[in-house]
Amino acid sequence: MTEDRKFAIRGLLENGFRLIAICCESYEFKLYNPASWRxxxxxxxxxxxxxxxxxxxAFYSAIDFDGFDEKTFWQEYRLFSRRLPNNSAFVLFEQFYKQHLLWLTGETDAD
Incomplete structure (x- = not known):
């Protein structure tokens, strides 16, 4: 795995954990509204x-991606994105990764 791909995945991690934090800080939740619960x-x-x-x-990033299988990583991405078809977050992750690689190397292949 190239250093550019490692850097792009680390950027993906950073944005992913930011997104999770934003989702967990939902201000739309209303205790008295069952639709809000759903x-x-x-x-x-x-x-x-x-x-x-x-x-x-994140684990493999900590050990400099030693043993990391990028193909499996993207296969899991496709599996999870199918489980959340209305969730644009997964689309954002792939777009971010491809844009980052393009910026670094001109390479856009996510597989």
Missing amino acids: RHYRLIKASALIARWLQKA
Whole structure:
């Protein structure tokens, strides 16, 4: 794995954890409104799925991606994004990664 790809995945981690923090600070949640409960529940489920996906990358980032399988990482991305078809966060992750690689190297392949 190239240094540029490592840097791009680390940037993906940073943005992912920021997104999770924003989702957890939802100010729309109203205790007295059951519709708010459902929206908040879906938001928490999406955040948990994103966290699980990024957790392995965070571990491998700590050990400089030794043994990291990028192909599996993106396969999990596709699997999780299908589980959350209405969640644009996963689309944002792939776009961020590709833009970062393009900026660093001119390379845009996410596989």
